[in-house]
Every structure is written in structure tokens, then in C-alpha cells.
Amino acid sequence: MNRRAIFMTLCAAFIPYSVYVYTQGTEASHIRAMSEEARYGQQLFQEFNCIACHQFYGLGGYMGPDLTNVVSSRGSAYARAFLMSGTQRMPNFNLNESELDAMVAYLEFVDTTGRYPADDYQINWYGTVVQSDE
Amino acid sequence: MTSDDDGDDRDMIGLQFLRLGMLALAAGMFFGVIGGFQFLFPEFLRELLFTKTRPLHVSLVISWIFLASIGGIYYYLVTQCKLKLFSPRAANWHFWIFVVTGLAILACYFAGRFGGREYFEYPAVLSIPIFLSWIIFGVNYFKTVFKSTEPWPVYYWMWGTGIIFFFITFSEAYLWLIPYFRESMVREITVQWKSYGALTGSWNMLVYGTAIFVASRISENPQLARSRMAYGLYFLGLFNLMFGWAHHIYLVPSAPWLRSLAYAVSMTELLVLGKILWDWRASLASYQIHKHGNAYRFLFAADIWIFINLVVALIISVPALNLYTHGTHITVAHAMGSTIGINTMILLASVFFVIREELPAEVHSGCSKQVTFGYRMANVSLAVFFVSLILAGLGKGFYGGGSFQEMMLSIRPFLLVFAVSGVTLMLGIWIVLFSALRLINLRLSLASRGAFAAEY
Numbered sequence: 001m002n003r004r005a006i007f008m009t010l011c012a013a014f015i016p017y018s019v020y021v022y023t024q025g026t027e028a029s030h031i032r033a034m035s036e037e038a039r040y041g042q043q044l045f046q047e048f049n050c051i052a053c054h055q056f057y058g059l060g061g062y063m064g065p066d067l068t069n070v071v072s073s074r075g076s077a078y079a080r081a082f083l084m085s086g087t088q089r090m091p092n093f094n095l096n097e098s099e100l101d102a103m104v105a106y107l108e109f110v111d112t113t114g115r116y117p118a119d120d121y122q123i124n125w126y127g128t129v130v131q132s133d134e
Numbered sequence: 135m136t137s138d139d140d141g142d143d144r145d146m147i148g149l150q151f152l153r154l155g156m157l158a159l160a161a162g163m164f165f166g167v168i169g170g171f172q173f174l175f176p177e178f179l180r181e182l183l184f185t186k187t188r189p190l191h192v193s194l195v196i197s198w199i200f201l202a203s204i205g206g207i208y209y210y211l212v213t214q215c216k217l218k219l220f221s222p223r224a225a226n227w228h229f230w231i232f233v234v235t236g237l238a239i240l241a242c243y244f245a246g247r248f249g250g251r252e253y254f255e256y257p258a259v260l261s262i263p264i265f266l267s268w269i270i271f272g273v274n275y276f277k278t279v280f281k282s283t284e285p286w287p288v289y290y291w292m293w294g295t296g297i298i299f300f301f302i303t304f305s306e307a308y309l310w311l312i313p314y315f316r317e318s319m320v321r322e323i324t325v326q327w328k329s330y331g332a333l334t335g336s337w338n339m340l341v342y343g344t345a346i347f348v349a350s351r352i353s354e355n356p357q358l359a360r361s362r363m364a365y366g367l368y369f370l371g372l373f374n375l376m377f378g379w380a381h382h383i384y385l386v387p388s389a390p391w392l393r394s395l396a397y398a399v400s401m402t403e404l405l406v407l408g409k410i411l412w413d414w415r416a417s418l419a420s421y422q423i424h425k426h427g428n429a430y431r432f433l434f435a436a437d438i439w440i441f442i443n444l445v446v447a448l449i450i451s452v453p454a455l456n457l458y459t460h461g462t463h464i465t466v467a468h469a470m471g472s473t474i475g476i477n478t479m480i481l482l483a484s485v486f487f488v489i490r491e492e493l494p495a496e497v498h499s500g501c502s503k504q505v506t507f508g509y510r511m512a513n514v515s516l517a518v519f520f521v522s523l524i525l526a527g528l529g530k531g532f533y534g535g536g537s538f539q540e541m542m543l544s545i546r547p548f549l550l551v552f553a554v555s556g557v558t559l560m561l562g563i564w565i566v567l568f569s570a571l572r573l574i575n576l577r578l579s580l581a582s583r584g585a586f587a588a589e590y
Contacts, residue, residue, distance in 0.1 A: 003291070006369055014376045021328055022309075025389040028320035035472055042316065046250025049185040057323050057386050058461025061188055062530075063173055065538040067462055089176040091183060113319035114387045117461070130390075 034109050040099075041106025048093050057116045064090060071104075071111040080104050146581050147225045148209025149492070154233065155201030156567050159478070162194025163560040170553040174546065183246070189255035190243050195473065196253070196337075197236060202481040203340035204228075204271065207293055209488055210227055210347055211278055220277035224270050231267040235260055253330060254307055265304055272297045274298060287350075287359035288368050291344030296336045303332035310436050324380075324388045330377025335371075337477065342371070345480040348487045349433060352426040367406060381451045384459065393453070401451065405446060426490055428497075428505055432483035435513055439475025442520075443468060463545075463552075464527030471520050474559070482566060489573045496573060508565030509571055515559035522551040 034042075045051070053063035060066075069080050085102055086092030095103065122130050169187040171178045179187075208225055211217045215242035219225060239256040242248070249257045275297055279290050312317040315325055350358040358364065380388070380396030447469050450459045459465065486505075490497050529545035 003365060004272060005284075007291075010369070010372055010376060017377070021324060021388075021392065022315075022321070025392050026318065026321035026324045028318065028387050032224070034317040049189070049248040049250045051250055051253060052185040052188040052250050052255070054317070055461055057383065058465075059323060059326065059382075061184075062461075062463065062466070063184060064255075091185075110319055114385070116385050117457070117501070 012035070028113065032109070032112060035105060037105040038104050038109040039106075041102035041104070041109075044095075044099055044103055045106060053090065056110060057114070066116060067107060067110070068116040069111050071108050076104050079107050082109060140569065144256050146578060147222065147229060148205045148207075148212070149488070149578055149581075150229055151201050151205025151208060151573055152488065153205075153571065153578065154229075155198045155205055155481070156485070156571055156574070158194045158201060158236075159191065159198035160564055160567050162191055163563060164199060165191040165194065167389075167553070167556050167560050170549075170556045174553055185248070185289070186243050186246065189248070190240065192237060192253060192536070193243070193256065198309065199337045199341065199473065199477050201232070202485065203296070203337065203344055206344045206347075206481070206488065207275065207340070210344075211275075212349065213491070214347075215282070217278050217281055220274050220281075224274045227265050228270045228274070230272070231263050235263040235267070251307065251310070252326065253333065258308060261304065261308060265301075268297065268300055272301070285360075287356070288364040289343040289347045289350075289359055291368055292339045292346070292366075295368075296339035296343065299332045299336035299339065299375065302315065302448075303329045303336055306332065320387055323386050324383055324392075327382040327386075328379050330382070331375060334472075335375030335379075339371070339375070341477045341480050344484050345433065345436065348429055348480075348484050352429055352433075352487065363409070367409065370402060370405060374402065382460075385457070396451075399450070426487055426497045428486035429483040429490065430485065431509060432479045435509070436476050436479035436483065439471060439479060439516075443471045443476060444526075445451055446471065458531035459527060462527035462530040463523045463548075464531065467520050467523035467527060470523065471516075474516055475520070478563070485570050485574075489570060489577070492577045493573055496576065502569060505566055508562045508569070510562070512559055512562030513557045515562055518555040519552055519559055522548045522555065526552065 034128060050067075051060040053061045055061070055066040056068050067079075080100055082090065083093070083095060083103055135353060165187050167172075168179060168182065172184045176184075208219070209484050212219050239260055242256050242260070248255050249258055249260075254261065276294065279286065279294065282290070306325055309325055309329075310322060314321075316322055346364065348357050350356055378396050378399040380392045383393065446464070450456050450464060450468065486497075501573060526545040526548035529548060530541060533541040533544065
């Protein structure tokens with residue numbers, strides 16, 4: 001048994017696989033492209049480290065709710081209200097108007113990219129989940 | 135270091151990494167405990183925001199895993215595998231770059247300057263020195279082990295793989311800097327998870343390699359690291375690391391086959407589970423008799439945690455079940471069970487193995503009362519901690535009601551138990567660390583006085 005050969009084979013499979021993941025594998029049906037404003041919101045989201053308490057698609061901290069679909073389930077105005085005042089648990093980040101707009105634009109953008117948690121899906125006999133929009 | 139005895143000088147870099155790692159763990163657990171209470175009582179230490187305590191906790195404990203693995207590798211290569219380190223000076227550079235960058239990262243967190251990415255919450259520029267230090271480590275490692283004339287035992291493979299995958303995780307984690315990646319949410323989340331697959335894969339390779347090394351030494355059975363089974367499990371692990379990560383993104387609309395493949399790949403871990411059960415009795419009998427009482431005991435605990443975590447991992451890798459568990463505290467339970475129960479126990483075994491080798495006159499083969507007490511306290515606390523997270527996760531995953539606030543209220547009792555057991559867990563580990571640090575310090579101070587050679 002040649003260990004080096006096995007190692008090389010696995011690596012050889014991993015490279016095209018990675019390239020596929022970076023390209024077609026994630027070529028999702030985006031409803032819209034990310035606007036400049038949403039891009040700014042994304043940057044703010046990182047600077048304020050919102051991910052410490054919130055998640056997108058379940059990735060992030062658990063102190064606050066997942067924000068993937070907060071816009072379609074609660075509305076932009078609702079999200080904006082939270083950001084403006086903070087809560088007992090969520091700090092008020094004292095965002096100015098344009099920062100608030102950007103943050104909401106970013107949340108709106110994320111909302112168009114998929115459903116999380118899944119609300120309309122089917123489970124196959126072997127345990128996989130298929131969402132209705134796939 | 136003043137000693138001019140080459141042999142004495144060489145091993146100290148390993149011990150320094152171990153010491154730094156233990157300090158990081160002690161501090162990291164402290165911030166974890168604060169964070170746990172902030173979760174429940176938002177007023178608790180409000181000045182030190184949760185946005186700060188969380189990354190302080192995460193970065194420090196991840197550093198512990200890497201530092202302790204690296205320290206073990208430097209030490210074992212030189213003193214146990216009898217290889218000559220390619221460049222001891224580079225190893226020193228590695229250490230100091232790590233110290234300085236680490237302090238800079240902590241300072242950024244305290245100052246509230248974030249990069250805001252999961253796991254790498256510090257400003258992105260600070261990754262450059264980390265990347266650099268890994269290049270130094272990688273070159274040093276490979277240049278050293280390539281000197282070995284015999285076929286590599288499996289731990290050389292694993293350590294090397296861990297180093298390579300660290301570069302992959304790091305490169306992928308920063309792909310978001312390119313607009314092509316960050317402007318597509320699906321790509322952004324998917325690549326991020328792919329990168330974290332390589333991150334945990336990387337440290338698991340380093341840690342499991344260490345476990346096999348220590349186990350083969352204390353059982354005095356080098357076959358453990360050279361059998362077909364050992365290499366077989368290594369390749370299975372590598373296969374999982376490469377293709378299994380997509381079990382984290384079952385609900386992200388990427389190409390469906392990526393996710394089905396990950397499901398199938400994840401299930402191959404059942405083989406590992408079977409193997410563990412098969413070996414269970416044999417492994418008990420073979421180590422017990424030996425002189426490394428402390429190291430043996432921590433490996434034993436790791437064995438049990440591997441079993442428990444594998445069962446949980448297999449369950450939550452089934453997409454239909456993952457639907458309920460993803461994004462809940464069950465994921466946290468799984469992460470804590472593996473990083474504390476498995477990785478930390480293994481690395482503590484490694485630390486005590488090193489201590490016993492270095493200070494045979496100071497440490498007895500059995501376990502001191504202090505370590506025994508800390509060990510028991512930590513493991514019992516971890517069990518309570520783990521169960522309370524699972525229950526909190528089930529509460530969240532199956533919550534049928536409306537608001538997030540009500541859901542959090544309903545799982546509050548579990549989170550309270552979680553926070554309290556976190557305190558006793560920290561105290562248990564602190565007791566163990568205190569004992570280990572005292573001995574490592576003793577060894578380092580002997581070396582720096584050049585007195586070691588004279589005394590032993």
C-alpha cells in the first residue's frame with residue numbers, strides 16, 4: 001500500500017472539488033445583486049461584531065435570533081427599530097441615519113438569498129431535506 | 135537561555151509553547167465563564183460587552199489547542215523521536231511572533247476593534263503575522279521530519295496534514311476579502327464553512343497525532359502508530375475533513391450534491407465508532423500498568439468523550455435531524471464536548487507526559503491528589519455542562535411558540551445549569567493547570583539557570 005499515493009489522490013480530488021465549490025457549486029439563484037449600500041452594511045455588521053450574538057444560516061453566536069429572514073418575517077421597519085434603540089440585551093450602537101439604512105439594506109439583501117430555518121420542505125426516506133425552492 | 139548544552143537548550147521551546155498554551159486556556163475559560171453569565175444576565179459586567187468576551191474566549195481557547203499541540207510537536211520531535219530540529223532559531227521566532235500577535239489581538243478585542251468574522255473576530259491584518267509564523271513552523275517541521283530515514287509513523291503524517299490544512303483554512307477564511315466571494319451570500323457562507331471544516335480538521339490532526347504519539351509511548355507499543363488500522367483511520371479522517379464539512383450547510387442553497395456527499399461522508403465515521411467499541415477493552419488493559427498515571431488518565435477521559443461526541447455528531451449529521459439541531463446549543467454541546475472533552479484532555483495528557491519525562495524525580499507515576507481532584511471535578515462538570523447544552527438545544531430546536539424571547543425564557547433553567555457548571559469546570563481545569571504550570575516552570579527555571587544537567 002502506497003501511502004503517498006493515497007494522500008496525493010485525495011489531494012487531487014480536493015482541488016477540483018474546491019474550485020467547484022468556489023464557482024458553480026455556489027452559483028445560487030440570487031434575486032438581486034448586492035448594492036453598494038448593502039455592501040456598506042455588511043462592513044458595519046463586521047465592525048460591530050454582530051455575529052457574536054446573531055447568526056446567518058445558523059452560523060454565529062446564540063444570544064440573539066438568527067437574522068437570515070428577519071426582513072421577510074418581521075419587516076424592515078421592525079429591524080430598523082431594533083437597531084435604533086437596542087434592547088435590554090442588545091446594545092444600542094448609536095448608528096446614524098446612513099448607517100441604519102445600510103444595515104437594513106444588508107439584512108434585506110441577505111433575506112433574498114434563501115430560507116433559514118426551512119419552512120417549506122420535504123424529507124426523503126434516507127434522511128435528506130429538500131426545500132421547495134431548490 | 136544560557137545553557138550551552140545543546141540538548142538542554144533544544145527542548146525548551148516546546149515547553150515554552152506548552153506554558154503559553156496553558157496560560158491561554160486558563161484565561162480563555164475565564165472569559166467563557168463571564169460570557170456564560172452575560173448570556174443570562176445582560177447587566178453582568180456590561181462594560182465588557184459580550185461582543186468582546188465571546189471572541190476573547192474563543193480566540194484564547196483555540197490558541198491553547200494550537201499552542202499545546204505545537205509545543206508537544208517541537209518537544210517530541212527532538213527529545214523523543216531523536217530528530218535534530220532544522221532550525222531552533224526559527225522555532226524561537228515562531229514563538230515570539232505568536233506572543234506579540236496574540237497580545238495585539240487581545241488588545242483589539244478590549245478596544246472593541248473587530249474583524250467580525252466567526253472564529254476570526256480580530257481585524258484581518260493581524261492574520262498576516264499568524265500566517266507568517268505558520269510558514270516558519272511548516273518549513274521547520276517538514277525540513278526536520280524529512281531527515282527521518284525510516285517510514286513515517288502515522289503521527290508524522292497527521293502533524294504534517296494539520297499544518298497544511300491550517301494554510302487552507304486560513305486562505306479560505308480570508309477569501310471574503312475578494313468581492314466575488316463576499317457579494318454572494320451563498321458562496322460566502324459556504325466557503326466559510328468549508329474553511330471551518332479545514333480549521334477543526336487541522337487542529338484535530340495535530341491533536342489526534344499527539345494522542346497516538348502519547349498512547350504509543352505509554353503503552354510502549356510503537357505498532358499503535360504504524361499499523362494498517364492506524365493509517366486507515368488517518369485517511370478516513372482526512373477524507374472526512376476534506377468532504378464532510380458541508381453537513382454544516384444543509385439549508386444553504388448550494389449545489390445539492392455537495393450536501394448529499396457530506397452526509398454520506400459523515401456517516402463513514404460510523405466505522406470509527408465501531409472500531410472504538412471493538413478496541414475498548416484492549417486499550418484499557420494495555421496502558422493501565424504503566425508509569426504515566428496522569429497522562430493515561432487524561433487519555434482515558436478523552437476516549438470516553440470521543441465515544442459520546444461521535445454519537446452526537448452522527449445523529450446531527452443526518453439532514454432530517456440537523457433541521458432541528460442546527461443553530462442550536464446542540465452544536466455548542468458538540469463543539470464543547472470535542473474541544474474540552476477530547477482535545478483538551480488529550481493535550482493535558484501530553485503535558486503530563488512531557489512533565490513526567492522531564493522531571494522524573496519530581497513527579498510520581500501515580501497521580502497527585504490535586505490533579506486527581508481537578509480531573510474529577512472537570513470531567514463531572516463537563517458532563518453536566520454538556521447535558522444542559524443538549525437540553526437547551528432541544529428546547530430551542532423544538533420550540534413551537536412565537537417569539538425568540540419566550541423561547542429563551544423556556545430554556546433559561548438549562549442555561550443556568552450550563553453557566554454554573556461552567557464555573558466548576560473552569561475551577562477543575564485551573565487546579566490541573568496550576569499543578570502542571572508549577573512543574574513546567576520548575577523545569578524551565580532549571581534550564582535557564584543551566585542547573586539541570588548538574589542536578590540530574
